[in-house]
Amino acid sequence: MDVNFSKMEGLGNDFIFMDDRTGAIKTHLNYPDIARRLCHRHFGIGADGIILILNSHTEDIRFRIFNADGSEAQMCGNGMRCFAKLLFETGIIDRPEFHVETLAGRVTPKVFFDKENRVSSVRVDMGEPALTPDKIPFTGLLSDAVSCPVTVGDDTVLLTPVSMGNPHAVVFVPDIRAMDVEKTGTPIENHPCFPEKTNVEFIEIVNEHEINMRVWERGAGETLACGTGACAAVVASHLNGKTGPEVLVHLAGGDLSIYWDKKTNHIYKTGPATFVFSGKICL
Numbered sequence: 001m002d003v004n005f006s007k008m009e010g011l012g013n014d015f016i017f018m019d020d021r022t023g024a025i026k027t028h029l030n031y032p033d034i035a036r037r038l039c040h041r042h043f044g045i046g047a048d049g050i051i052l053i054l055n056s057h058t059e060d061i062r063f064r065i066f067n068a069d070g071s072e073a074q075m076c077g078n079g080m081r082c083f084a085k086l087l088f089e090t091g092i093i094d095r096p097e098f099h100v101e102t103l104a105g106r107v108t109p110k111v112f113f114d115k116e117n118r119v120s121s122v123r124v125d126m127g128e129p130a131l132t133p134d135k136i137p138f139t140g141l142l143s144d145a146v147s148c149p150v151t152v153g154d155d156t157v158l159l160t161p162v163s164m165g166n167p168h169a170v171v172f173v174p175d176i177r178a179m180d181v182e183k184t185g186t187p188i189e190n191h192p193c194f195p196e197k198t199n200v201e202f203i204e205i206v207n208e209h210e211i212n213m214r215v216w217e218r219g220a221g222e223t224l225a226c227g228t229g230a231c232a233a234v235v236a237s238h239l240n241g242k243t244g245p246e247v248l249v250h251l252a253g254g255d256l257s258i259y260w261d262k263k264t265n266h267i268y269k270t271g272p273a274t275f276v277f278s279g280k281i282c283l
C-alpha cells in the first residue's frame with residue numbers, strides 16, 4: 001500500500017510521521033516492522049523513530065512512538081513538539097494548545113508563532129516525573145534514590161533513575177566529550193536493574209542554570225537530542241543539588257529549556273520543531 005509520511009526533526013532527533021486515524025495502515029501492516037524498515041539510514045528513509053497520529057477516546061488526539069529497532073516507547077519529548085507543529089499546520093488540530101493521549105498519560109503541547117504567523121517553537125507540559133522503583137521500573141539498590149550504584153563490567157556507576165513516562169538513568173560525568181557513549185550506554189540500557197531497559201543521559205554540569213548532555217537512547221542508540229531525557233536530567237541535577245529547577249540543556253543538536261514547576265510538580269519543555277520533507281512510500 002502507498003502511505004503518505006512527513007519527516008520532521010527536533011534538534012536533530014528525527015521522526016517519520018504517519019496519519020493512521022482511519023486504521024488503514026494497521027489493518028495491513030505492523031507498526032514495529034514499519035519502524036525497523038523506514039528508520040534504516042541506508043535501506044529506508046532514515047530516522048530515530050516513527051510516530052503515528054491516531055484517534056483518541058479520552059483526549060484530543062493520540063500519539064504512539066516506535067523506536068528505530070521497532071520497540072514501542074511510552075513518550076517522546078522531541079517527537080511531541082514536531083507532532084504539535086504538524087497537527088496545527090495541517091489543520092488536524094485547530095487550537096494552539098491541546099491534550100494528547102500517550103502511553104505516559106496526558107501530555108499538553110502549546111505552539112508559539114513568529115511575526116509571519118508560522119510556528120516558531122513548542123512548549124510541552126510533560127506532566128510529572130516519577131522516582132519510585134515500581135514506576136521507573138528499577139530493581140536496583142535504592143538506599144539513596146539519587147545515586148544508585150550499578151555494576152557495569154568491572155566498574156560501579158552511580159546513576160539517578162527517573163521516569164518521564166519512559167525510563168531514564170542519569171549519570172554525572174566531568175567531561176561529556178571524553179565519553180564513549182555507546183560503550184557505557186549499552187550495558188546500562190540493557191542492565192537487569194531496568195526490566196524495561198532504559199535511556200541513558202550523560203550530564204556535565206556547567207553552572208546552576210546550564211548543563212551539557214549526551215544521550216544513549218533505548219532502541220535508537222546515540223541521538224542528537226532527547227526531550228524526555230533532558231527533563232529527566234534536570235530532575236536528577238536538581239535533586240542532586242547541582243542546579244536549580246530551571247535549566248538550559250545543551251545537546252549535540254541544540255538547546256532545550258526545561259522548567260520544573262515545584263508547585264504543580266509538572267515539567268515544561270520548550271524548543272524548536274522543524275519540517276524536513278514529506279512524501280509517499282510503498283509499504
Ligand SMILES: N[C@@H](CCC[C@H](N)C(=O)O)C(=O)O
Pocket residue numbers: 013067072073074075076077078079166167199217218219220223225226227228229
Ligand atoms: N528521543 C525521545 C525519546 C524516544 C523514546 C526513547 N528512545 C525510549 O525508548 O524511551 C525524546 O525526545 O524524548
